[in-house]
Amino acid sequence: MRRFITLILFLCCISYSICDKCNVPPEFWCSSPEIAAKCEVTRQCQSYFSTQLRQADMVNFTLYFESNCPDCKNFFRSQLSPNYEKLSGIMNLTLVPYGNAREQKSGSGKWKFTCQHGKEECIGNLIETCAIHLMKNISSYFPFISCIENDQFAEPQDSAEKCAKKLGVDFKSIKECTNSDLGNKLEHEMAVRTDALSPPHKYVPWVTLNGVHTEDIEQQAEKDLVKLICGAYKGSDKPAICGEIKTTRRCYRY
Structure with missing residues (x-):
């Protein structure tokens, strides 16, 4: 098809x-x-x-981020990492590691990336992009990327090496990918997806819900991702975490 x-x-x-x-x-x-x-x-x-x-009647949730952004790391730590597995039955999660980077084609035909938080962030973006490509299944690469993003103080490459060792991930092949033509092409594809956003992104983390971004969706995601995804899911088979959402109760007149 x-x-x-x-x-x-x-x-x-x-x-x-x-x-x-x-x-x-x-x-x-x-x-x-x-x-x-x-x-x-x-x-x-x-x-x-x-x-x-x-x-699949799933909620499509896409996160556009960059590997060394404090606010992106906070979104992972406070919303995505603790809740992903609980929501994975109703949420199709897509990760796009590029963010506020810029790309320019060099004389050799490769893409040159300039990142908001410096060279180390560009390396981190490549590591995460190559992990997505090589590990294929999000159930495999999400724990690895989540581990990197939850490390608040180390550079992305140092975090990646530690997380790979901790989780038994083949970091050698990922590192080789980051230095290859394939890695360069894969990161360009992340740039294409990010630059095609409508409306164009103004900051990161930047999220879309079923392909749509609004300030209200963004604020809901950053405040209570579980409530946002559970509310957007139309199926009756909601996971247990959806029943744990706290709602405002009122005493009405009688």
Whole structure:
């Protein structure tokens, strides 16, 4: 299905000059509603999105962050890390390690990244991006990335080495990836996803709920992620943690 849609989009690109308006390769146009809107192919991607929704009635929650950002680390520590496993049955979590970085193509054809918190943050972003690619399943790579982000005082690479040893993760292959053409390409893909956000992100952590970002969603996520996800889930089979949400009680007149 994905390959068929990619072919259709490529033909549209040739026929209607969409390529002139969109700097994202066709194979990524259906990777998120934000990119589809930017490239003016929402209608063409709709069948792919609908298939995803039919396969799982989950809440799609995406976190755009950077590896050495104090506020991102706080979001992991206070909201995401303690609650992810409890919500994993109703939440599709996507992590995008790039944040406020900038990219520029070098003379060698590779991408050069400049990060808000310096070179070490760029290395951290690459480590987390390579971990996502190499470890495949979020149930495998989330504990590793969560461990890195919960280390408040060490540089990302030092945290990654400690966390890999603690969790039995093959850090050698991840490190090799960060220095490879593959790692460079993977981080560029994170840049493409981040730069395609609509509205454009103004800060990190930046979240989308089912592809949508508003200030209200952001504030709810940072204040009480469990309440946000449980409220957005439409299924009747909510996990136990949803029943633990504290609600305001009132005494009404009679």
